[in-house]
Amino acid sequence: MKKMSNETSKAIKNPSKKHPNRVRILMKEFVTHDVKRFILEKPKNFKFIPGQATLLSIPKPDWENEFREFSFSSLNDDEVLEFTVKVYPNHNGFTKQLHTLKPGDEVVVHEPFGTIQYQGKGVFLAGGAGVTPFIAMLRHLYKTNQLKGNTLIFSNKESKDVILEKEFRHMLGKDLILTLTREDATGYEHGRIGKELLQKYVKDLNQKFYICGPDPFVIDLKNTLESMGVKEENIIAESFIIADA
8 A cells, every 4th residue: 555655854844935836827727716727738757745835926027036835635646747736816915816827828937835744544633724734645645545544624715715615525435524604504513613613523632633724723722632631742733833833
């Protein structure tokens, strides 16, 4: 069985502008009302670890020196790169500009980085678009028959905001818990991911806990897990977020 690489010590941990590759957008499509998947050319010999991200830039005037982090949602052996990107229409920023690009337009992909990598069975805790690093991880585990025993607890504002809900339900079944903070709907928990919800669904505090979302979400959950007795070494999140938590 092909194992997921566990090369945290070798991987570049912080965002890097090294080794830029200029690639074309091949296609894009909506996956929710405000999230699109982008399919890009894959540079030759380009490799990454599921859970890692890269810096993207747009080679256009006024944008070539703007860099933003995006996680790979494709798998390493795919022939293309895929990114799942939320747009913020009220902000005239990078993601809005990215969403205006069309197939044939170019972006620049840089060196992979990040510390969210699979280190063993556990609970994935995601807030909104923070689920994106987990997409490639969960897809890889599913493809290699290693997903059983892992749980995804995924928080969103409303059901319409849930990214890849159908795919997650197919892969995880009862091991997917979706919770909504602004909608009370059948088939979903209601409220934020906190101690009460964790105690309801998590019985083993010695497994791994993977966290990704807005910085306050990550820090609050790290503190909550530690208050419940989870050891710090069993909490996996981006090191540059939790360093001062």
